[in-house]
Amino acid sequence: MVRTPCFDKNGRKKGAWSPEEDNKLRAYIQRYGHWNWRELPKFAGLSRCGKSCRLRWMNYLRPNVKRGNYTKEEEDIIIKLHEALGNKWSAIAAKLPGRTDNEIKNHWHTHLKKRSKQNKSAKIKNQSTGTDSDRSESKADHRERSTEMLKCEANQEVESDDQPCPILESSALFQEPSSSEISSLSSDYAMLSGGVNWALEDSLSSLDSFAEPIENFWTQPFLADTYCDDENNFSSNFVEGGFVSPFDSYYDDDSMDFLSQVLQELPKS
DNA sequence: AAATCCTGCAACCGCCATCTT
DNA sequence: GAAGATGGCGGTTGCAGGATT
Numbered sequence: 001m002v003r004t005p006c007f008d009k010n011g012r013k014k015g016a017w018s019p020e021e022d023n024k025l026r027a028y029i030q031r032y033g034h035w036n037w038r039e040l041p042k043f044a045g046l047s048r049c050g051k052s053c054r055l056r057w058m059n060y061l062r063p064n065v066k067r068g069n070y071t072k073e074e075e076d077i078i079i080k081l082h083e084a085l086g087n088k089w090s091a092i093a094a095k096l097p098g099r100t101d102n103e104i105k106n107h108w109h110t111h112l113k114k115r116s117k118q119n120k121s122a123k124i125k126n127q128s129t130g131t132d133s134d135r136s137e138s139k140a141d142h143r144e145r146s147t148e149m150l151k152c153e154a155n156q157e158v159e160s161d162d163q164p165c166p167i168l169e170s171s172a173l174f175q176e177p178s179s180s181e182i183s184s185l186s187s188d189y190a191m192l193s194g195g196v197n198w199a200l201e202d203s204l205s206s207l208d209s210f211a212e213p214i215e216n217f218w219t220q221p222f223l224a225d226t227y228c229d230d231e232n233n234f235s236s237n238f239v240e241g242g243f244v245s246p247f248d249s250y251y252d253d254d255s256m257d258f259l260s261q262v263l264q265e266l267p268k269s
Numbered sequence: 270a271a272a273t274c275c276t277g278c279a280a281c282c283g284c285c286a287t288c289t290t
Numbered sequence: 291g292a293a294g295a296t297g298g299c300g301g302t303t304g305c306a307g308g309a310t311t
Contacts (some may be wrong), residue, residue, distance in 0.1 A: 003279070003280060003304055003305065004282080004285090004305075006303085011284085014280080014281075015280075015281090015304090016279075016280080016281095016305095017279090017280090036270075036296080037296075037297070038295080038296065039299095047280095050296085050297090051282090051297085051298095053278065053280085054297075054298085056279090056280085058298095059279075059280085060279080085300085086273085087300065088298095088299090088300090089299075089300065090298075090299060090300085101298095101299075101300085102278085102279080102299095102300095103278085103279095105300075105301085106277070106278050106279085107277095107278090109277090109278095110276070110277055110278075111277090126270080260309085
């Protein structure tokens with residue numbers, strides 16, 4: 001399901017990421033943050049382009065990225081937001097904590113696009129005839145729709161077992177920084193994650209072999225700016241009893257208003 | 270069992286916006 | 291204000307694995 005690794009003319013690797021590369025990137029960003037995506041691969045010991053590193057981090061490695069198993073609520077929100085915003089995947093992703101724009105885009109194209117079309121056409125039919133629209137649909141349409149409905153039902157069953165908490169709960173308790181804010185927060189995650197140490201320990205040994213000393217002019221200003229205040233304490237903005245504070249909302253008021261508006265418009269189930 | 274088709278998703282590419290010099 | 295550098299976004303592609311023939 002992934003591209004086979006290869007090298008471009010500059011000798012930079014392309015294609016699927018190996019676990020070792022993941023570990024290196026994760027360990028580096030957790031330690032130093034991503035101060036410059038273009039330069040980062042050099043310092044992290046990766047033969048990748050900066051864009052590739054950024055994408056890998058944003059879509060796969062960064063903390064709190066939810067994977068798979070979209071809830072019905074999430075799907076409804078995506079459809080609603082897509083109606084309102086169009087293909088503004090990053091804007092849509094900003095309203096769905098833990099979901100990346102790429103993932104939402106993929107999910108839209110593979111699952112929701114069809115469903116959205118069907119909803120729209122059903123609405124139009126209902127408006128034009130005012131009667132049961134199912135009778136007029138073709139066999140092929142019906143089969144397609146039935147399959148989709150079965151899929152939805154199956155998903156819901158799984159979700160009810162595994163993920164009882166819908167999006168509302170995650171919004172309130174599982175605050176996710178926007179992609180731009182991740183930039184400055186990633187380093188804090190690194191320092192604060194504590195129990196969630198990922199493969200840091202494993203990777204640091206290899207990291208040390210190439211990493212410049214801490215006095216390196218690239219890293220030092222970054223560390224000073226983002227990790228600590230003048231007293232070498234962690235920034236009080238992010239620390240609360242050793243965790244990222246849930247009370248500093250990563251969303252502005254407009255975002256939250258918009259989201260609650262969308263949620264209110266969802267049909268009560 | 271083999272061949273072909275289909276699906277899902279990770280990753281790449283090119284463009285545009287913003288920032289820096 | 292211009293030019294270059296960088297980050298971010300959306301569209302698209304490549305490919306593994308499952309489904310179907």
